Amino acid sequence: MDQLNALIVFLNFVFVPGLTYGAQLSLGALGVTLVYGILRFSNFAHGDTMAFGTMVTILFTWWFQSMGLHFGPLPTALLAMPFGILFTALFVLGTDRVVYQFYRKKKSVSTILVIVSVGVMFVMNGLTRFIIGVENRNFEDGERFLITARDFKTLTGLDEGLAIKTTQVITVVVAILVVAAMFWFLNRTRTGKSMRAFSDNEDLALLSGINPERVVQVTWILAATLATVAGVLYGLDKSFKPFTYFQLLLPIFASAIVGGLGNPLGAIAGGFIIAFSEVMVTYAWKKVATYALPDSWAPDGLLQLMSTDYKFAVSFSILILVLLFMPTGLFKGKSV
Amino acid sequence: MKKLLMVTTAIYAFSGAAIAEEVKIGVLLGFTGPLESITPAMGAGAELAMAEVTASGKLMGGATVTSVRGDSTCVDAAAATSAAERLVTSDKVSAIMGADCSGVTGAILQNVARPNGIAMISPSATSPALSTAEDDGLFFRTAPSDARQGVVMTEVLMDRGIKNAALTYTNNDYGKGLADAFQAAFEAAGGTITISTSHDEDKADYSSEVASLAAAGGDILVVAGYEAGAGRAIIQSSLDSGAFETFVLPDGMVGQSLVDTIGAGLEGSFGQYPGTDSQGAEMFQALATSAGFDGTGAFAPESYDAAALIMLSMAAANSTVSKDWAGKVMDIANAPGVEIFPGELGKALDLIAAGTDIDYVGATAVDLIGPGESAGNYREIEIKGGKIETVRFR
Numbered sequence: 001m002d003q004l005n006a007l008i009v010f011l012n013f014v015f016v017p018g019l020t021y022g023a024q025l026s027l028g029a030l031g032v033t034l035v036y037g038i039l040r041f042s043n044f045a046h047g048d049t050m051a052f053g054t055m056v057t058i059l060f061t062w063w064f065q066s067m068g069l070h071f072g073p074l075p076t077a078l079l080a081m082p083f084g085i086l087f088t089a090l091f092v093l094g095t096d097r098v099v100y101q102f103y104r105k106k107k108s109v110s111t112i113l114v115i116v117s118v119g120v121m122f123v124m125n126g127l128t129r130f131i132i133g134v135e136n137r138n139f140e141d142g143e144r145f146l147i148t149a150r151d152f153k154t155l156t157g158l159d160e161g162l163a164i165k166t167t168q169v170i171t172v173v174v175a176i177l178v179v180a181a182m183f184w185f186l187n188r189t190r191t192g193k194s195m196r197a198f199s200d201n202e203d204l205a206l207l208s209g210i211n212p213e214r215v216v217q218v219t220w221i222l223a224a225t226l227a228t229v230a231g232v233l234y235g236l237d238k239s240f241k242p243f244t245y246f247q248l249l250l251p252i253f254a255s256a257i258v259g260g261l262g263n264p265l266g267a268i269a270g271g272f273i274i275a276f277s278e279v280m281v282t283y284a285w286k287k288v289a290t291y292a293l294p295d296s297w298a299p300d301g302l303l304q305l306m307s308t309d310y311k312f313a314v315s316f317s318i319l320i321l322v323l324l325f326m327p328t329g330l331f332k333g334k335s336v
Numbered sequence: 337m338k339k340l341l342m343v344t345t346a347i348y349a350f351s352g353a354a355i356a357e358e359v360k361i362g363v364l365l366g367f368t369g370p371l372e373s374i375t376p377a378m379g380a381g382a383e384l385a386m387a388e389v390t391a392s393g394k395l396m397g398g399a400t401v402t403s404v405r406g407d408s409t410c411v412d413a414a415a416a417t418s419a420a421e422r423l424v425t426s427d428k429v430s431a432i433m434g435a436d437c438s439g440v441t442g443a444i445l446q447n448v449a450r451p452n453g454i455a456m457i458s459p460s461a462t463s464p465a466l467s468t469a470e471d472d473g474l475f476f477r478t479a480p481s482d483a484r485q486g487v488v489m490t491e492v493l494m495d496r497g498i499k500n501a502a503l504t505y506t507n508n509d510y511g512k513g514l515a516d517a518f519q520a521a522f523e524a525a526g527g528t529i530t531i532s533t534s535h536d537e538d539k540a541d542y543s544s545e546v547a548s549l550a551a552a553g554g555d556i557l558v559v560a561g562y563e564a565g566a567g568r569a570i571i572q573s574s575l576d577s578g579a580f581e582t583f584v585l586p587d588g589m590v591g592q593s594l595v596d597t598i599g600a601g602l603e604g605s606f607g608q609y610p611g612t613d614s615q616g617a618e619m620f621q622a623l624a625t626s627a628g629f630d631g632t633g634a635f636a637p638e639s640y641d642a643a644a645l646i647m648l649s650m651a652a653a654n655s656t657v658s659k660d661w662a663g664k665v666m667d668i669a670n671a672p673g674v675e676i677f678p679g680e681l682g683k684a685l686d687l688i689a690a691g692t693d694i695d696y697v698g699a700t701a702v703d704l705i706g707p708g709e710s711a712g713n714y715r716e717i718e719i720k721g722g723k724i725e726t727v728r729f730r
Binding site: 009012013014017021144145148149150152153161162163165234238239240241243244245247248278279282283284285286287288302304307308309311 | 507531533534535536538539540541543544545546547548550551552553569576577578579
């Protein structure tokens with residue numbers, strides 16, 4: 001029984017939150033890695049693209065809600081998400097036309113493009129705050145829980161509860177669907193194959209008649225889609241605030257780099273590695289240990305490696321270790 | 337012609353009076369930031385006292401008192417300092433009613449008030465560290481130090497038979513000061529703090545903070561934070577994960593908007609914030625209701641008292657220069673003398689003019705001790721049926 005309780009505590013406070021956070025990071029990192037692989041620069045505006053997409057989704061959610069349109073037990077935001085993706089894709093394509101295209105034609109080195117993306121980041125950042133404000137926005141509706149901790153306890157008779165939020169399930173399900181669709185697109189469709197060809201060898205791809213502008217456009221649309229989905233899932237599960245999306249940039253880049261920049265599979269693995277290490281290193285294992293170990297071994301201390309204040313430090317440390325010892329990441333991406 | 341003459345004379349007379357005797361008092365509160373939901377009532381409380389004095393026409397022969405508002409942001413010391421700097425150098429205020437949060441109040445005291453020789457009375461800065469801060473005799477507060485709140489909170493918990501608690505505090509002067517004071521008092525009374533951790537404002541997710549709190553365990557979670565900030569998110573996250581079910585809410589966490597957003601999950605949680613059952617509190621509430629704001633809001637009565645003390649001290653010193661009137665604050669606030677309640681500021685001014693001693697009681701039974709801070713009366717509250725109900729006064 002105690003072992004079971006230990007497992008439930010672990011699931012409730014480590015596994016479920018870590019899995020959800022990992023799925024959100026993976027989607028973000030996938031967008032970063034895609035832009036890096038095909039357009040060949042680190043897109044610092046990705047965090048704010050997520051914020052922008054989420055903002056548009058929230059505005060549509062409010063509009064739907066005011067018309068009395070709901071999605072049953074699921075959040076209305078899922079209905080609004082396609083519109084969020086549409087507007088974000090249009091905005092990002094516009095940015096490409098106005099800003100990035102100029103530097104691409106000049107064949108600027110990627111460092112310049114990185115700095116350009118920082119500029120784009122500040123503009124998007126300001127625009128989002130200007131339109132929706134800087135405060136916390138909660139746009140979740142529908143059923144909040146699949147099962148609450150209290151229901152779980154009465155149902156199973158255990159001492160510990162396991163709460164599963166609807167948004168956590170939605171996050172994982174949507175992430176799986178989006179990633180599956182993305183891999184199918186990249187591996188099976190003509191456009192996807194031409195994108196990979198373009199990524200592997202630009203000159204050879206051009207010789208075989210691939211239209212580079214089209215590849216660039218499709219890449220941006222995919223990046224905008226991934227960013228919006230990641231942003232909306234994160235906002236639904238936690239809360240939306242432009243500033244916190246900006247802060248997400250670090251764990252997202254850490255995920256992409258740890259997995260190997262430019263490698264989609266690596267981005268997903270990296271997302272989960274970063275998420276679980278952040279959660280596990282800062283978790284106090286006292287309760288789990290008390291249940292799992294015999295009574296005489298029960299710990300007095302908290303068994304916490306690091307205070308939760310240092311969560312970001314975990315991403316940083318992993319990032320530095322990987323860059324020092326495996327510059328191309330765990331899954332053989334491009335070297336930074 | 338005669339009429340025109342009268343009108344011109346009248347305008348001349350009034351404008352003359354206004355130019356010669358306008359007393360400006362800065363109202364420096366966090367109108368934006370984590371306390372933005374309670375500061376409107378605080379500002380209104382201070383301005384109510386100013387309107388009362390202006391209407392009486394008895395402060396230094398009929399001076400008008402005007403309020404100049406500034407935004408302390410509660411958490412950003414640099415922004416608060418520049419707002420205070422503007423009040424002092426550009427608006428030329430004679431006193432500052434503020435600031436609200438302990439960290440910014442300390443910053444303003446050291447960077448603006450002391451260099452410029454402007455006295456300030458804070459209605460809500462409660463950090464114990466401010467009791468010992470260098471202040472050149474320019475700083476007072478109508479709020480008690482959190483050293484006192486720590487003791488009161490301990491009594492509340494002990495009376496309910498709660499012997500062990502987890503504790504989380506917002507990572508700043510207020511949170512740390514209150515958490516340390518509470519932990520010391522609670523452990524001295526035989527209680528156990530299972531864990532004491534800080535949390536930072538402005539994060540999207542507090543599930544890992546809550547996870548460590550839950551791992552340490554405890555019958556109850558004490559949240560020394562802000563009701564519109566991380567404190568709320570931590571309560572929500574604790575309820576979501578089933579980590580804690582009952583919460584202790586100190587002064588920064590008491591607000592109706594918290595009760596409204598969290599809903600049924602907060603039922604049965606309890607806490608305390610400065611308040612008194614003296615008749616002054618009721619008189620103030622009546623005044624506030626007729627002025628159109630909520631007089632029971634946290635720190636609104638303290639704000640009224642802070643502004644009233646500033647003006648009565650000015651009358652007693654017959655000067656608006658800070659170093660003159662600051663010397664009178666303790667005399668006005670404490671016995672002996674004729675007791676003064678809210679709404680009686682006109683009478684107080686008459687008595688001061690006649691040379692009679694007064695003892696300002698005000699809305700919060702003001703009694704300043706030690707370095708010029710309130711001795712501290714608290715209102716114990718409990719969340720019942722979606723409302724903040726007063727249990728008793730301590």
